[in-house]
Amino acid sequence: MSRTMNHTAPFHVVRDPKVVRDVLHRPDDFSPANALVAVTPLSGRSLRVLQKAAFALPPILASNDSPTHPGIRKVVAGFFTPATVQAIEPRIRELARKAAHAAALELEATGTVELVNAVAALPPAQIMLELLGVSISHDELLALKAWSVDSLELFWGWPEPERQLELAHSAAEFYDWLRGLVRRCTQSQERNLFAALDQHGLTLPEICSLGYFLLIAGQETTTQLISTVLYRLAEGNCPVTWQDAAAQGPARAAVRHVLAGESSVPTWRRVAARDTHLNGELIPAGAEILLELTGNHKTPDGGTRATDYSLAFGSGVHRCLGAKLAELEAAVVIQEAAAAIQQARLAGEVPEWLRLLSFQAPQIVLVTGQ
Ligand code: HEM
Secondary structure (H helix, E strand, O other), X not given: OEEEEOOOOEEEEEOOHHHHHHHHOOOOOEEOOOXXXXXXXXXXXXXXXXXXXXXXXXXXXXXXOOOOHHHHHHHHHOOXXXXXXXXXXXXXXXXHHHHHHHHHHXXXXXXXXXXXXXXXXXXXXXXXXXXXXXOOOHHHHHHHHHHHHHXXXXXXXXXXXXXXXXXXXXXXXXXXXXXXXXXXXXXXXXXXXXXXXXXXXXXXXXXXXXXXXXXXXXXXXXXXHHHHHHHHXXXXXXXXXXXXXXXXXXXXXXXXXXXXXXXXXXXXXXXXXXXXXXXXXXXXXXXXXXXXXXXXXXXXXXXXXXXXXXXXXXXXXXXXXXXXXXXXXXHHHHHHHHHHOOOOEEOOOOOOEEEOOOOEEEOOOEXXXX
């Protein structure tokens, strides 16, 4: 374990997967209360923009360390059961195939295609909304994608003051839209998550807080995972080749390889709820912990080994509720893209990567054919 500075906050960084699991399995000692705290403190101007939109993130799910968490988690989990996820596979394939074919046509017509936009961006969001029973227009879907990336940067990035203000305006606009959506859904007779949370007794701001986290976490993270897998396959830097990824098993292996070594959510935070010990070291109450969920770690014999891929989704009582869905979506999108485009190689300049405290992915994956 080491101590590091990340521009603003000192973190106890935990890298050893065994110790990471230990932290995640001791929620009374290590609370998730800091999960959604802005890494770069919000300026007065940014706070005023958010306050004007009555933006608030009371602890409901990911950052909830109170006894209300299990009940709320159960309501949300009801929308992502293993049976539901299995049943939606044909729909994921339909969306993935359609996007992959359009990408292949574009490649044929122009000589290149940008795969993040063409195949990774929309299917995870469309599927998440269908599972939640929430219906929005195509324009709203595109706005959700743009708002998501802005909010990730606002809460997990290091924006300069002017950029932070711009991001705060985006988050306020997102939240405003979300409040209208939640109102509409709670009045609907159709089964949907927001109505279920309303029936569970959550208030409008509580449902909005959960919705804000879930509408981002439930799709942008999967888009980012798919983007990294596509990048590594097109680069030829994956145990599986691009052509092999057209089959189900190898596509899944490529996804697990990236989850283990460079997942879209590379770290997650906890805070010590009281003075406690970790791996023989005293951790004072209030200490912020940064857990490494993915990457290569030293083994006792001096070698290195990638983390078990399953740690990419956390562990314990807050483990990701979308793990099965995300893995399935990623594998299907990869498989369909590799089947539609016979051979893809990276083209153009090395792209910029999104590098936030807890999110990472290439921003574009431009490829050419044979
Ligand atoms: C590649 C995609 C994804 C990754 C890497 C990922 C990763 C994570 C991580 C690291 C956590 C925190 C776990 C912990 O604190 O122990 C988490 C929580 C969560 N994720 Fe995901 N996630 C992904 C996709 C999804 C999807 C598709 C959904 C739903 C549609 C989802 C819903 C959730 C929820 C609801 C929580 C909070 C659970 C709780 O606090 O009880 N995630 N995710």
